Amino acid sequence: MKRWKVVPILFFTAVLGLVLCISPKAQAEAIALQDGEYTVDYNILKAENDSVSMANDYFEKPAVIHVNNGKIEAEIRLNHSAWITEFKVPHGGGYIDTTTVSSNSATDTRIARFPLQSLESPLAAQIHVTVPSVDYDHDYTIRFAFDNSSLTPVKTEKSAAAQNKETESPSAQAGSTAGKAASNAASGANDSPVSRDEASVKKVSSNNNDLKSSEASEQVINPPTADTAPLAVWMAFFVVSLLFLARRWFVSKAK
Template structure:
């Protein structure tokens, strides 16, 4: 009986694992923002508390959120570029967008804006301003309010993909000769779903095979 229970538990684990592979990945359907450029409010907080960081006063508000092909980029403008020597976000160093006098706009890539974004900056304040020379690598948590940013929908993503395909087809058709029959090529390119179902078929087959083995063992144990 112990062997039988162990085998049934083993089959249950396999079945659960198969359904994990077959079921849709929730991360693939995570909410993203529609492509575009938006004003977004923010507050810089201290790295270890919810207190507003002194660095919050070094930046003009609102910031800019640039969404391009599903990637999120934040543009921050500092009015103390002489003091803030460099900045970096969670995905790397910030790049300069524009600079005029003591004002500089930088951009860096971010991910999920529903959580605070970690940011680092190298701050150097002259002695005559701070009373002593301040040279420090400062960390803050930037809290963005993305409530007013429109979310990308599956339909808009599909329309964007279809529009891109149409542009590519027109370009290819202009370059090809009439003998190449571009319509036949388009039919081949627009049929990617056939291969997508293959992994599911494999998992279903394995599941059915496991059930078959379980039935055989059940019958065998019943006779014993």
Template sequence: MKQTARYVTTFFLLVVLLLSVNHQATAALEDGEYTIGYTVMHGQEPSASIANDYWEKPAKLLVKDGKITAQMGLNHSSWIVEFQTPRGGSFQNVDVISSNEGADTSVTQFPIDGISEMVEAKIHVIVPDIDYDHNYTVRFDFDENTLSKVAGVTEGSDEGSNDNDEKNGELLETTQPSDDNKQTTDQSVSKTNESNPQTSDQTPVILLMSLFIVSAIVLLRKRVLQV
């Protein structure tokens, strides 16, 4: 009986260790450039915000010396008259590193502490055509399973950089704004697009964890039957 308890304890310690390794793998990103999927969540409720459709997916992460800068593209950017994220103990305006007035798109960037927790943001949305004027608190929920390093890129971007060169200015192609979206601004927008993530750098760790857990369960069952 004591031997069985010892195996059970070992099993749980192994699970805790593997989970810790997996967390560290996602928390400590190497310098470089990454893409990651995300959802713009409601400020308090566990659901997508009405503003989710105005942010292009995926985001780009630029990592340098352990500091992470997130780059996000916006469509209908003229509607987002204010976009602030936490910085230095308060909410500050994000940096706009490129914009296209004709397409009504822009690319913004701001520093984040990590991707394991939601990043809060404050936005002010004005749509003159329908007399819509509201302030929102939203949260960026990053999908760690979609994290993928961009091949051939080894250096990140300095925090708060306003460099508008080709490397930093190109996030991803943004969609041409549609007039149909204006008619749904004051209605809740459900998330309909399913992500098609690339292979994550976490995949080997997750597979290893699964193999260890299955092996431990089989070993534990054998020991119990012997007792």
């Protein structure tokens, strides 16, 4: 019967392992949102249930997420911009208008920016849709549901630091070859490697508020998600423990 006491211990160990495994995963997702820029997919859901809203087609994917000192803001491109005359998000117990970053009347699009508390739960929003050609005028409450598994870093502090380190190398090389550079300048050789590097740096550091340009930036292949391998191991251990518990119970009954 002493062996039977081992079963609760194994069961408790398996449950504790699952808790300890899931908790670091949640922490890793929070830590992954270091200051920088990300892209993330999302869907527009209805207010009353998790069905996809008809308004989903009026918001282009992915969204661009900006993180600065722990504060999160999202940028989303709207098509049929003229139809969506109001776009508000929660703030201070009420709703505030989103900020228009840029707009293009020729393509009938605009980029709206608004604050987020978290990407974990759907964000409620209010839109006012007006279509004069069909005499349509209506208010809607919708919800933004972000897909955290699609979160992909575009530019973070680490990547920016690495880029700055790389751009410093040509300058150091230029200092060690100053005599040669001066000689080339005297002979009219204006197209030096140093000048080309400086032009490249200026081009990379130029700001562009267009969402498509943000998507075209260099992206890290692996998104910052937690490793699920430990979770699978503990789940397997949990199942084995349950099977062992069941077997011991049947053996005791048989006796």
